[in-house]
Structures are given as C-alpha cells and as structure tokens.
Amino acid sequence: MGLFRKKLIVIRGGGDIATGVAHRLHMAGFSVMILEIPKPTMIRRTVSFAQAVYDGSITIEQVTAKLAFDCQDVISLLNNRHIPILIDEHATILRSLPTQLLASYDLHAVVDATLSKRSLGLTRQMAPIVIGIGPGYTAGQDVHAVIETNRGHYLGKVIYNGTAQADTKVPGDILGYSVDRVLRAPHHGTFYCSIAIGSQVAKGQTIGYVDNTPVISLIDGMLRGVIYHDINVVKGMKIADVDPRSQEQYCYTISDKARAVAGGLLEAILYLTDMP
Structure with a gap:
C-alpha cells in the first residue's frame, strides 16, 4: 500500500470505464483524483464515480468517491x-497544481478516460506519465501510451507507439443484441427518466421521455443504465442501456470491459514508472 501512496494520478472523466480504471489504481495503492464536467452524461451511473457530482458521494465495490469543492477537500479526501x-471541465488544475497539494502528493500520471474519441489536449509534458484511453491520441507523440478500448482480441492492450483502433460505433454484443440494446435520443431536447436502473423492462415499454417524445425499449431485459434526469440531449445521443441478461448484480458491478482497460492502464503505469 505504502509504495505508491504519495503518487497522485489525475483522471479526466468518471464514467464506467474511467471508474474501472480509478478503482483498479486505488486498490493498487495509488492516490487517485477525478476531474469531471458540471453535468456528466454517463449511462451506467450506478458504477460511475461521476455520480458523486449529483449525489455528493458514491461507493462502488467498497471504494468511495466524494465531490470536492476546493484543494483542501481534495487533500482531506486523499488522506482518508x-x-x-473535482468539477474542472477544462482540467485547469493541471496547468498549476496547488502548492499545498504538491506538498503531500507527487503528480505521477495524467489519464484521459473521457472516451471522447478525440484529443482533449494532453501532452507528454503534463506529467511523468500521460496516457490516453481509446482513439484520439498517438502514443510516442502526444502521450506516452494508449489503451485499446475496442472489444475483441486487443481489448486492454497497451500501445507505446501508434494509436488505438477507430471507434466502430457498434455496441458490444450481449446474447445476440447489440444496436437494439442501446437507446438513443430521438431528437434534441431534455430527457426525463420514468423508471430506475435495475428495473425489469419489456419490449415496447417507455423508459423515459425527451421532451414529450417517449423513449421505448427495443428488447426485453433490465435497465442497466440511463443518464441522469433533466439533462439536455442531442439527436442520436446514447441515453439508456437495456441488458437482456437481466442480472441485477451487473447493474452495480464494474464491467468486464472496464476491468480489461483498467488492467492495461495499470500495466502501462507500472511499466513507465521509474522506480528507485
């Protein structure tokens, strides 16, 4: 535990994949901080540390994340x-980390886990280790490593030269369902959810509304994820996920994909760490 205790890893994004990464790093003994936007739009909210933005705190598989309002909050939470x-949409804290934070922790790595599929401006000069998750960055140029996120043979692979595979835009297959299990906004508007994550749904059932337009499940299954209510959405945006396996525990545990990506990320950090 003590080996990496003072090594701080800053992660941009707190969605379900980023949460798998943060959880793995935390359990490996690193200190982890997450930067988020004011209104995160993750679907799998029950396994996303970003949910703390709305609820103040969330515990996922025995690890707790809490909303911090200033540097003193950050230090207190890390110490505990x-x-x-931290709500910091443009990662401004990375431009000049507060001296009181640096007095207790060494910035060890910066990770873009937003899955934006584009560069958010990471450079290798930001920290001793800088890693991008998924497409958008080139390892060996703007970051030290990239982690593959496409499902298949290379999921979780560490890339030290080059880029991740392009986004397929096709959801992973579960029991033969892929595109139909992911629900998307029918048009621009404000989303309102009418049922909770973990609820059983039937094909044709309304799970919420974009303005007055119903969002209807295309398959039978369990609502594994849905974005927070009263969020502005754009046409085609992912807003819900119905899991045909109908296993309630899958709604509250880190996914196989997140664990694979997290494993690759931990491998990369250990490989790139200059140990004494």
Whole structure:
C-alpha cells in the first residue's frame, strides 16, 4: 500500500470505464483524483464515480468517491483514502497544481478516460506519465501510451507507439443484441427518466421521455443504465442501456470491459514508472 501512496494520478472523466480504471489504481495503492464536467452524461451511473457530482458521494465495490469543492477537500479526501471528484471541465488544475497539494502528493500520471474519441489536449509534458484511453491520441507523440478500448482480441492492450483502433460505433454484443440494446435520443431536447436502473423492462415499454417524445425499449431485459434526469440531449445521443441478461448484480458491478482497460492502464503505469 505504502509504495505508491504519495503518487497522485489525475483522471479526466468518471464514467464506467474511467471508474474501472480509478478503482483498479486505488486498490493498487495509488492516490487517485477525478476531474469531471458540471453535468456528466454517463449511462451506467450506478458504477460511475461521476455520480458523486449529483449525489455528493458514491461507493462502488467498497471504494468511495466524494465531490470536492476546493484543494483542501481534495487533500482531506486523499488522506482518508477516498477518491475526490473535482468539477474542472477544462482540467485547469493541471496547468498549476496547488502548492499545498504538491506538498503531500507527487503528480505521477495524467489519464484521459473521457472516451471522447478525440484529443482533449494532453501532452507528454503534463506529467511523468500521460496516457490516453481509446482513439484520439498517438502514443510516442502526444502521450506516452494508449489503451485499446475496442472489444475483441486487443481489448486492454497497451500501445507505446501508434494509436488505438477507430471507434466502430457498434455496441458490444450481449446474447445476440447489440444496436437494439442501446437507446438513443430521438431528437434534441431534455430527457426525463420514468423508471430506475435495475428495473425489469419489456419490449415496447417507455423508459423515459425527451421532451414529450417517449423513449421505448427495443428488447426485453433490465435497465442497466440511463443518464441522469433533466439533462439536455442531442439527436442520436446514447441515453439508456437495456441488458437482456437481466442480472441485477451487473447493474452495480464494474464491467468486464472496464476491468480489461483498467488492467492495461495499470500495466502501462507500472511499466513507465521509474522506480528507485
């Protein structure tokens, strides 16, 4: 535990994949901080540390993340082995980390786990280790490593020269369902959810509305994820996920994909760490 205790890893994004990464790093003994936007739009909210932005805190598989409002909050949470979530949409804290934070922790790595599929401006000069998750960055140029996120043979692979595979835009297959299990906004508007994550739904059932337009499940299954209510959405945006396996525990545990990506990320950080 003590080996990496003072090594701080800053992660941009707190969605379900980023949460798998943060959880793995935390359990490996690193100190982890997450930067988020004011209104995160993740679907799998029950396994996303970003949910702390709305609820103040969330515990996922025995690890707790809490919303921080200033540097003192961040330090206090880190000292108590929690993960601080700081609302910092443009990662301005990375331009000049507060001296009181640096007095206790060394910035060890910066990770873009937003899955934006584009560069958010990471450079290798930001930290001793800088890693991009998924497409958008080139390892060996703007970051030290990239982690593959496409499902298949190379999921979780560490890339030290080059880029991740392009986004397929096709959801992973579960029991033969892929595109139909992911629900998307029918048009621009404001989304309102009418049922909770973990609820059983039937094909044709309304799970919420974009303005007055119903969002209807295309398959039978369990609502594994849905974005927060009263969020502005754009046409085609992912807003819900119906899991045909109908296993309630899958709604509250980190996914196989997140764990694979997290494993690759931990491998990359250990490989790139200059140990004494």
